[in-house]
Amino acid sequence: MKIRKGDNVKILSGKDRGKTGKVSRVFGKEKRALVEGMNLVKRHTRPRRQGEKGQRVTVPASIDLSNLALVCPKCSKPTRIGYKIGNNSKFRTCKKCKSEV
Numbered sequence: 001m002k003i004r005k006g007d008n009v010k011i012l013s014g015k016d017r018g019k020t021g022k023v024s025r026v027f028g029k030e031k032r033a034l035v036e037g038m039n040l041v042k043r044h045t046r047p048r049r050q051g052e053k054g055q056r057v058t059v060p061a062s063i064d065l066s067n068l069a070l071v072c073p074k075c076s077k078p079t080r081i082g083y084k085i086g087n088n089s090k091f092r093t094c095k096k097c098k099s100e101v
Helices: none
Strands: 008-011 020-027 032-035 040-045 054-058 067-073 081-086 089-094
Touching: 008 032
Parallel strands: none
Antiparallel strands: 008 020, 008 067, 020 032, 040 054, 081 089
16 A cells, blocks of 8 residues: 555545645555545434434545555655665655655
């Protein structure tokens, strides 16, 4: 998985295109992620108790990983991710500045 929890990402398409945010959760099998404060949708909830009213609640919806680009912490540009293997460890690298992510 190239994008992980806690990464800063830029949204490439959709209603929040161009905005950046922090990944709060990644769904591996579905290849989707939740980004804090982005892709908010309104859900209608029904009343649970008598006398209570139904309401509209804003909830973040997941975004496909193909619509996200990792923002490199060093060069602070949206970039693709590569891998390097060394000393029995595999780590992610920025394709633009070649630094470790």
